[in-house]
Amino acid sequence: DTAVSQTPKYLVTQMGNDKSIKCEQNLGHDTMYWYKQDSKKFLKIMFSYNNKELIINETVPNRFSPKSPDKAHLNLHINSLELGDSAVYFCASRGQGKTDTQYFGPGTRLTVL
């Protein structure tokens, strides 16, 4: 069984469109994250939710809006897509312990044309 899953795996769209990426985890974890990996492979945290509440928002533009309908899901909605949004977006989840590992999804490669 897949622990952290993301859909879609690939997303190609035009500038100005609105798109969503979905993430689900079946690990029973309380905390979920979105990370962005740029073209140089650099990874940076975007958001984190704990039990459906936002706990980290790392100066991400307002066009990005995470939504957590329940603690097993954390979706990422992006409005008015820009060329610079092209990247690979990774979802992750973590258990409650302070030393617990973060488990990552397979990533969604977003290409904005």
Added chain:
Amino acid sequence: GNSVTQMEGPVTLSEEAFLTINCTYTATGYPSLFWYVQYPGEGLQLLLKATKADDKGSNKGFEATYRKETTSFHLEKGSVQVSDSAVYFCALSGQGAQKLVFGQGTRLTINP
């Protein structure tokens, strides 16, 4: 703030060579340290971790020791294989463990 600096890549080695990828960190308190691996076209997988000073993480022949005195967590493997070709990320999780801070990644290529 917390930060991680990794050895610049890319690194190219022959099969059965010894591998070291350097990683140093800056953090307040006592972070947990991780190595993640990203195989071509895939997501990130945890390779190993260490949660306190002098701990050694190990997995699949890879090892790294948490050195607080040198703020380092270097990744080593005694004999690399072609299948080890991937991008390796050093990361830390600060106290409170709310997020991972990653190094810039090191691309490793192993030639047969």
